[in-house]
Amino acid sequence: MIPQGWEAIRDEVKRRIHVRDWTPGSIIPTEADLAAEFGCARGTVNRALIDLAQAGVLERRRKAGTRVALLPVRQARFAIPVIRAEIEARGQVATHQVLALDRVPAPVPVAARMGRAAEGQLVYVETLYLADGRPFAHESRWLNPAILPDPAPDFAQVSVNEWLVANVALATGDIAFAAEGADARVAQVLGISVGAPIFVTERLTRGAEAAITFVRLAHAPGYRMQTEL
Amino acid sequence: MIPQGWEAIRDEVKRRIHVRDWTPGSIIPTEADLAAEFGCARGTVNRALIDLAQAGVLERRRKAGTRVALLPVRQARFAIPVIRAEIEARGQVATHQVLALDRVPAPVPVAARMGRAAEGQLVYVETLYLADGRPFAHESRWLNPAILPDPAPDFAQVSVNEWLVANVALATGDIAFAAEGADARVAQVLGISVGAPIFVTERLTRGAEAAITFVRLAHAPGYRMQTEL
């Protein structure tokens, strides 16, 4: 078989692993050997193997060679929930209500995450997102005021999310998921009972110097985060 | 500035986006132009830009050119929970108990996921994982018996997980996460109260022909799934 293109080579390698021609933990031929077999340049084989290594299918080390990973598929890509898009992807109408917009001292758990950015007061925005008018998620956002321009944007007019997307490029951060019981506020807003199991997303965005914003998103019951492997 | 190596070029491009030299939605120079500026081959620039496109930072189209993505970082990679490794990474001792090992007809929700693989009886394995002897997660696994070799492995001796890892290579599937209330069984086994919020992982593994196995993992309270962006 003579695959054409690096994707064909990648698929052929996957096939040989799938049919146990090459088994987990075993070493596969060198790039040079594969290039000879497939009748292509070594660079093309390299491209294919790099792709499989990034996907976690292969493990590569100089001199040691390339091996089939022992634990296949140890990682997955997830689309990060972007609420509006998520709702609209379901064919529903996305709306939102700003429930609160204040300057507040950082609550202890928020301060712990945001570090010295949380020493003074933070901008706090509480938002309820609705899908077809029904509660979909409750968002609590704390924003480091130091990153705002001098005449601060009027977040009653411009969505905080949209302002951040437009004005903060390429920030890094953490994201975490957990199951929690709904507290009184979330229960009230989402129309569920206190203590009901809730899927929670917490996301911290960091700038070059200090934390920019921390978001806590409580999804309505029944929410599932899903992806293919 | 003259970066060296494709990673340096990637970082320089990220930097220019971060400092808003190139803003979201705007077009950046062509590969040829960047190669000239950086004094390297076009292939090196290509390597860097491909990496950023895969990361979601750039959007590339032939003839249209390369643009800074409007919604930066919409995806993240997650390590898929591999229980034993997860426990040991905490510096705890991982053990497990097989609570049940049977052949059963597929429960309705399981049959819905596994399709025609679930028409007959399935192998059912219920396992409790412990970290330092304390309940860590409760696993319910349904296994398509058609994939087992004729003298079926003795799963009382060999862990189902280990057998699957060693004998099923490169399968595809789905994985999903949700928050649920603990049912009676899970509550009893994990030592918590019924209805307590539980982080649940569901994973379906498909072979070439039919579903191989479906796993439902209920994590003990306090479990968080976290990653960097």
Added chain:
DNA sequence: CAGTGGTCTAGACCACAAG
């Protein structure tokens, strides 16, 4: 030390899609 992957090069042709 020597073998393997990691990377770079200079050039080439092609596929796609915007104008």
Added chain:
DNA sequence: TTGTGGTCTAGACCACTGA
């Protein structure tokens, strides 16, 4: 039509690391 990214090549040198 034509500019842009996508890919391939044949060769080269280097970095790492196992033996």
